Each structure stands twice: as C-alpha cells, then as structure tokens.
Amino acid sequence: MAITGVLRPGHAQIRVLDLEEGVKFYRDVLGLVDMGRDSQGRHYFKAWDERDHHSVLIRQADKTGIDLFGFKVDSEATLEKFEKDLQAYGVTTKRIPAGEMMNTGERVQFTLNNGHAIELYADKKDVGNGLGYHNPKPWGPDAERGIAPTRLDHALLAGGDLDQALDIFVNVLGFYLVEEVVAPDGMKIAVWLSCSNKTHDIAFLRHAEDGKLHHVSFWLETWEKVLRAADIMSMNDVPVDIGPTRHGITRGATIYAWDRSGNRFETFSGGYPAYPDHAVITWPVEHLPEGLDYAQRKLHETFLTVFS
Amino acid sequence: METQKGNTTSVMTEEAYEYVKITIAETGESFDCSTNESVLEGMRRLGKRGIPVGCRSGGCSVCKCQVVKGEYHQHRPMSTEYISKQELEENCVLTCCIKPKDNLEVKVIGKMHKNVCEK
The missing domain is CATH 3.10.180.10 (2,3-Dihydroxybiphenyl 1,2-Dioxygenase, domain 1)
Known part of the structure; x- marks a missing residue:
C-alpha cells in the first residue's frame, strides 16, 4: 500500500x-x-x-x-x-x-x-x-449546492516554533517537505508538508503569535469551479482576501476569503502530484510575492498580518 | 444561497439610512459612510485608505480604531482575543463591526499601535 x-x-x-x-x-x-x-x-x-x-x-x-x-x-x-x-x-x-x-x-x-x-x-x-x-x-x-468543495484539503497554521512542528511532522509522523520559503540566513519562514501525493496536507508559517489560524483549505476539482466560487462569494457578500489567482507555491489556483467570523478559508484547485523522493522546492523570501500570487506578483499585506 | 446578509451589509437592502462623514484623526482624511454599513466597509467600498482592511468580520483586529468623537452602534460580535470589555468602554472597536449614527472621528490603533488602549 x-x-x-x-x-x-x-x-x-x-x-x-x-x-x-x-x-x-x-x-x-x-x-x-x-x-x-x-x-x-x-x-x-x-x-x-x-x-x-x-x-x-x-x-x-x-x-x-x-x-x-x-x-x-x-x-x-x-x-x-x-x-x-x-x-x-x-x-x-x-x-x-x-x-x-x-x-x-x-x-x-x-x-x-x-x-x-x-x-x-x-x-x-x-x-x-x-x-x-x-x-x-x-x-x-x-x-452543486453552494461552493461545494469535494474535501477538506489542508490548513496553514501559524506560530513561533516552526522548526519543532517541521521536525515532528517529518521525523515522527512521516510527512515530507514539499516546498519552503527561506530567509537569507537560512531560517525557514514557511513550509508545506505532505503525507500523501498532494502538494500539502499541512503547512506552517513562522509568526510572532502562537496558535494562530492562517487558513483552512477546501479542494475544488477545477479552476472553473474556483471562478464559480468567486461568484458565489460575491453573491453572498463574503469578504475576499486574495484571488482568484494562482499561487507560485504549490501552483494551486486559489481564493482566500473569510467566514462570517473572520476565519480565513481557501478554495483551492490544481497543484501537481508530489512524491517523497522529489527535491524540495525553495522560494527565497524575496520571491514570496510570486509564491503567494503568481499573477499579480505582489505581497498582499494581509498575508502576513491577518490571522484568527 | 444564504439569505441573511453577513458583515458587509449592503446599502440596498434596508430602507432608512443617511450618509455621515468619517474622519481619520491622524491624517484628517474623511469619507462618506452610510449609517447602514460598517465604517470599514464604507471606506473600503469607496477605494479609500487609512484603516487597514482585514477579515471584515470581527475576527482579526487589523481594523481596530478608537472612536474619539461621535455616536455609533455595534452590529456584530468582535473577537475578545482582540477587544476587551475595558477597551469597548473606551470606545476601542473593530470598525468592521460598528455602524455610524452620526459623524465620527476615529484613531487607527490596530496592529501597529496595538497597546494604545491597553493599560
């Protein structure tokens, strides 16, 4: 198996x-x-x-x-x-x-x-x-009812000690590192980890405050359905953060938006099949803008400031 | 589809409202806001800047302001992670959760000036 x-x-x-x-x-x-x-x-x-x-x-x-x-x-x-x-x-x-x-x-x-x-x-x-x-x-x-994702896909969790989270998920739970954002001094700022064939099953972001939610992500089968999700969000006055666009990191098509209480969620599609033998993809932090939003190539201020 | 409107109340859905002026104390900049929409949404919808825009739903705190002049009412709950009872008493609010009753003057204290209201 x-x-x-x-x-x-x-x-x-x-x-x-x-x-x-x-x-x-x-x-x-x-x-x-x-x-x-x-x-x-x-x-x-x-x-x-x-x-x-x-x-x-x-x-x-x-x-x-x-x-x-x-x-x-x-x-x-x-x-x-x-x-x-x-x-x-x-x-x-x-x-x-x-x-x-x-x-x-x-x-x-x-x-x-x-x-x-x-x-x-x-x-x-x-x-x-x-x-x-x-x-x-x-x-x-x-x-076809509402945005209707097919599955819960992953979460991006923020907090101070990224290194311990990475160590436990890789060395105890058997995940592998797929992509990372790295500072000039080598410090990891964010990591995307897989336990499967997906580009990520969990991701961690280094952040000054512990226990913060960045987003919970839901899978859609196609980019067309991501655009349909954008329509449904606007039809229902859902506040949108970023997108529809494509992440450079994981290559997923995405929308970030907020639920009625300000918890960010993502509707997400695409990416590529990941394997444990693949070399890690590294994004030097100066390229985080493309990593986040490949179409607009800009670092949306909310990405690193808005958490719940 | 959901029928009840969420945080970004549309000015088209309710009848009695008027426009009032919101002034940002630090910069003196102002914008017109309906008494039927949140202060933050009023600003954002007009493409104005000054108050940082985040989740617009009471959960993230980047739009935190102190209302220094004018009357408002709170139409949504704010996460107590970011707004304490005492802060509320001092008119420190998340601007996505309040609608103006008359002209308001607000000081931006979210994120950048997080401790202004904390004793």
Whole structure:
C-alpha cells in the first residue's frame, strides 16, 4: 500500500462568534453537508465527496480561530505507534475517548510548541458520499449546492516554533517537505508538508503569535469551479482576501476569503502530484510575492498580518 | 444561497439610512459612510485608505480604531482575543463591526499601535 501511517487531514474544529450564522455560512455558502450538532454545541459538516462522517466542526466562542486539526491514520496499531513515538520524542500526549467527537474513535492529541493542538485517530464512521459503492453516479445534488468543495484539503497554521512542528511532522509522523520559503540566513519562514501525493496536507508559517489560524483549505476539482466560487462569494457578500489567482507555491489556483467570523478559508484547485523522493522546492523570501500570487506578483499585506 | 446578509451589509437592502462623514484623526482624511454599513466597509467600498482592511468580520483586529468623537452602534460580535470589555468602554472597536449614527472621528490603533488602549 502506497499511503501508510498518516492518511490525510480528517477534521478541523473552528471557533465562530455566532453559531447559527456560522451554520448558514458553512452549509449554504461554502456548501458543506450538514451532519448535525452534538451535546457540547459543536456543529458538524462534511464536504460532499468525503466518506467519513465529518471533516469540519464549528463551535460558538467569544474568540475566533482554530481549536484543533486532526489526521486520520491507517490503523489502531499505527495510532499506538505514533503515540509511543511522540512520547519518546518528548511530547505529552493525551487520549480522548471514543465518541467524545461524534462517530469518531479514540484520538491521540498533542500540542505543538507553536500553540496548535494536533490529533490523530484511526476510526471515523464511513457514512459514504451518498452515491453508494455499487455502480455509483459521479455526483449528486450536494455537488452543486453552494461552493461545494469535494474535501477538506489542508490548513496553514501559524506560530513561533516552526522548526519543532517541521521536525515532528517529518521525523515522527512521516510527512515530507514539499516546498519552503527561506530567509537569507537560512531560517525557514514557511513550509508545506505532505503525507500523501498532494502538494500539502499541512503547512506552517513562522509568526510572532502562537496558535494562530492562517487558513483552512477546501479542494475544488477545477479552476472553473474556483471562478464559480468567486461568484458565489460575491453573491453572498463574503469578504475576499486574495484571488482568484494562482499561487507560485504549490501552483494551486486559489481564493482566500473569510467566514462570517473572520476565519480565513481557501478554495483551492490544481497543484501537481508530489512524491517523497522529489527535491524540495525553495522560494527565497524575496520571491514570496510570486509564491503567494503568481499573477499579480505582489505581497498582499494581509498575508502576513491577518490571522484568527 | 444564504439569505441573511453577513458583515458587509449592503446599502440596498434596508430602507432608512443617511450618509455621515468619517474622519481619520491622524491624517484628517474623511469619507462618506452610510449609517447602514460598517465604517470599514464604507471606506473600503469607496477605494479609500487609512484603516487597514482585514477579515471584515470581527475576527482579526487589523481594523481596530478608537472612536474619539461621535455616536455609533455595534452590529456584530468582535473577537475578545482582540477587544476587551475595558477597551469597548473606551470606545476601542473593530470598525468592521460598528455602524455610524452620526459623524465620527476615529484613531487607527490596530496592529501597529496595538497597546494604545491597553493599560
């Protein structure tokens, strides 16, 4: 089996200032599938083509941002192995019981020095994408409702200690470095890491404040659908940050925009197939403007200043 | 589609509104803003500058200002990560979350002058 260990990003838990407004946004504008609410008041969603029960949770809080980002691993044995490896590395881990998150097995959670809670789990209920596993149709009504991304793709998390995050993801969790932004003195400013064949499953940005969310990203199949997303954003008064344009970094077509509480999200398409044997692509920091926005070749001020 | 408008309230959707003048204290620059849209959106929509524009939804703080003159009302929640109760009492606000009631004068304190209001 080619993809082992960590399989993919599995869920992001995001704080919103008004839950009902958030539900309307994530369901009707972003076009995720509503998967219900738990007794803690967390509201669950999945992208239409995802098969596991949920990939996005939102909860109401008086501060915006991200609570945690989770990854699915290939088995309970792998989960145990990572738990031991993380502890051997010197990271404190905790087990969160099965069922604490709806339809999800036990989770192993740890906090990076950059302030971000990361968790791993092996089990989440397969509810399917609604098309079935025998002679399925290629898509259904949920594929055209709102922006309708097919999956949660990745997140860009910001905080001070980028080096520890990079070390843990590469040397403990088995990710590989795909692209990086590097300062003249060699310090890494941002890194894009993959556990799969994607250009990134997680990315980290060095930033003075810990625990900050830069964005959570959602996958669209084509550039045409990114342009359709731009229309839907404007039709719904969604504040757009950057795009539609293409990143130099990862070559993805993109729009950055904000949810109703000011958490940045991305609708994203393209890129290239990444492999662990590929040489790392380096962007000297003076070329960050092209890396960010290849069409306009400018460093949008908000990219390095606006976080939740 | 979502029917309820979000943060960037359009002036086309509600009936009674008037235009007032928003002045940026540091530069003396001003712009006209509807009493039916946020101070930040009023500025941004006209292509004016002065207040940094970020998430426009109360979550990021770059548009933080102190209102030094004039009446306003808050129409959206602001993340307490960036605006404390005490700051609110001192009229420190995120300008994406307030609509003017009459002419306003605002001092820009977001990001660059983060500690102006903090004791």
